[in-house]
Amino acid sequence: MYQLNNLAPLTKKRKRVGRGGKLGGTSGKGSKGQKARSGGYVRADFEGGQMPLTRRIPKRGFNNARFRDDVTIVSIAALEKHFENGAEITKAVLVDKGLIKKAGLLKILGGSELSKKLTVVADQFSKTAEQSIKEAGGEVRFIKES
Numbered sequence: 001m002y003q004l005n006n007l008a009p010l011t012k013k014r015k016r017v018g019r020g021g022k023l024g025g026t027s028g029k030g031s032k033g034q035k036a037r038s039g040g041y042v043r044a045d046f047e048g049g050q051m052p053l054t055r056r057i058p059k060r061g062f063n064n065a066r067f068r069d070d071v072t073i074v075s076i077a078a079l080e081k082h083f084e085n086g087a088e089i090t091k092a093v094l095v096d097k098g099l100i101k102k103a104g105l106l107k108i109l110g111g112s113e114l115s116k117k118l119t120v121v122a123d124q125f126s127k128t129a130e131q132s133i134k135e136a137g138g139e140v141r142f143i144k145e146s
Helices: 076-082 091-097 127-135
Strands: 071-075 105-109 119-122 139-142
Touching: 071 076, 076 105, 076 127, 105 119, 105 127, 127 139
Parallel strands: 071 105, 119 139
Antiparallel strands: none
């Protein structure tokens, strides 16, 4: 039968080292060295001063960054706002107006209505942009064609 005066403890006592008895002396840390010291710490990848494995292995692989096409995007709404009816829009004109900086590829995006008849020369057009320009009576030309 259980009695309050002889119940087994629910938790283990914390190991307090360096206070004499069985765990005195080196306190279970062996003898000397960095890891025996208070606050002693060695990184997991530390190899005693030898050049670490992560630095010995050659760095190889493929990175697609230098083959990336930098595409500058201009919306139909921006063309509607900044250009008059009948204007011809090219990269140079967009740079002069400050709508783009010098760009690799120029892509025109739709997403709004166009009420002006514009001739737009660009590398790429979204389907909605092409459709909006043609519906307004404008012309779509690709830079590779012209």
